[in-house]
Amino acid sequence: MAAVAASAGLAAAAFATTYNKSPFAPLACEERSASQPISSKVNRPSFVPENTIDLDDASIPMRLRMIHHIKSLQSTICTALESLEPSGQKFKSSYYLRDASKGFGDSRVLQDGETFEKAGCNISVIKSTLSPAAVRQMRAERFDWWDGKSELPYFVAGCSLVVHPRNPHAPTIHFNYRYFEIQDPNDPSGEPKAWWFGGGTDLTPSYLYEDDARAFHGLYKAACDRHDPAYYPRFKQWCDEYFYIPHRQETRGVGGIFFDDLSDRDPERIFAFVRDCSNSYLPAYYPIVERRKDQPYSEHEKRWQQLRRGRYVEFNLVYDRGTKFGLAMKEPRTESILMSLPLTSRWEYEPEVGTEEGTPEKKLLDILRKPVEWA
């Protein structure tokens, strides 16, 4: 551990030296690390997070490696997105320590920019306990050792991102990757009794460019295929099902991948898969924004985008499990949880836009009502 701590710097050292598997031990919190340097071979910033520890080193607890991964992922992504912002605006970071539940978070938001109406990238690390009601909502049958009454200690580290570009031709994107551990409060060893990864990335255009959707899905299929050829078809379908809005009878967007409760093989292999997927975000999304951000657009197109933003809000507030879980926490950090909401949105009663055959708005709706195989 000593070598690891040294290479990860003072902040990580503070975490590593106090790291303790006991469910009741405090969780030390890292301070912010400096942004990653930009490597600009083709005038683009680096798409690859750099890490100061070896993420493949199985002797380092998974918790710590996941924290390192999401921190460098966040820095790399924010730096890359800033390079698309001609206003010179940067992400503003709010680093916070949790009170009642131990942990920390760093919400980075770029708001009201020229390219981005709102872009937010959060990391969140929580060490707290789940109420019996919350445990029951989480496939409780896997906790066959649980007495059904006691609170269960848990740990989660995750990174989530939502980007709403200003240009209606540039799609909104969301991702979330997280690592979860549940402990038995009666087990002093502190070894996790259950663990799993969850995550996914999905694309939500207001105007559909099929090439964009195909390239996006293609990259995620490739990332999945490198780990298991069964993953992409399964996680693509899961995404279409998860992001379905029943009261609109349409999906939120053109999908991508989504998975939860993933613990079907060695955690090292799943962690490698999660890293591969989360690292695919910039190669998948950056070129699309680069292409679309300066495309001319009309007031009509902006209005349609605003209406689509309304659907985004509906999904997130009515159905999204992450939002519900977050808002139902004892002391929710509402600003971070609702960072996913767009800067502006619109609801019209029975708008005529989207109803006429042959229009790009109707074409999008048709696809949202009948998901397509893109890759």
Add this chain to the structure above:
Amino acid sequence: MAAVAASAGLAAAAFATTYNKSPFAPLACEERSASQPISSKVNRPSFVPENTIDLDDASIPMRLRMIHHIKSLQSTICTALESLEPSGQKFKSSYYLRDASKGFGDSRVLQDGETFEKAGCNISVIKSTLSPAAVRQMRAERFDWWDGKSELPYFVAGCSLVVHPRNPHAPTIHFNYRYFEIQDPNDPSGEPKAWWFGGGTDLTPSYLYEDDARAFHGLYKAACDRHDPAYYPRFKQWCDEYFYIPHRQETRGVGGIFFDDLSDRDPERIFAFVRDCSNSYLPAYYPIVERRKDQPYSEHEKRWQQLRRGRYVEFNLVYDRGTKFGLAMKEPRTESILMSLPLTSRWEYEPEVGTEEGTPEKKLLDILRKPVEWA
């Protein structure tokens, strides 16, 4: 019944003659009645709905009288609000028949006007069945005759209204009044086994004018006091509690009255109370809009209003029981249910507005965090 049908006109006659208390009989649906004529003594339209049947005539089924009341209430309100709209814009009506569940509705919306950003007034009549799960959510202990397994026939007639003015100095307002009946499917008489009224009116300013809030509450206190002096304190508190947004630790607005499951005395007396409250809407709200609609405002004030609209959306989509009930229906009429959402809204991450002592925005937030006795 014949005299009633004649005076209520052809459409009501169609309803009345096929009216049948059996839970399995079809519900005939009225067609739209013409708008009420405007009586303009002080240049204002009538604030009092006119009815073609005697609403106090207990020989007419409550269902039918409630339908008559909400139809004329809707017409009176729409006509009155139109008179505040210099654009000349009128409410657009969508009359619809329900498919799977029998019933009908009429959604009237005035959108993107000069005075009103969005104003909607719905009436909705439903005759359908509640699933056992839905029954259990409704204080099931009162259904002591229920076997716990069968679907229960129900009837509901209600009117709901949400008005979002354009001027940030003019408050948003909402009301909802409804009459509910539950039947025993094994009882061929069709008499309701349970019935109750629910409703309330509440005010949501972006900028607080204490005189407006006091006048508003004063009128509702007077309406309550005419029926029971215990009503206002009880329903005022219920309103503050119902429209509380836990994740923001604030109420949606400055309250008003709210009640549900009201069946504590003779239905005739409660119906008179409900009519009194719903008829108080125009005297309570119209003068406020008249006063505020042409008040000058800044971009900063408009931005604050848009942020407040975001909170309105959060309450309606995350917590409001009516919205949840509506969206969870077998075939929800989503456009009518989500008519309450504002035309435009805004979410900023950690906005500075509202944080500084001495500003009107902070003053509003302080009051939303600690409800005030206004009357």
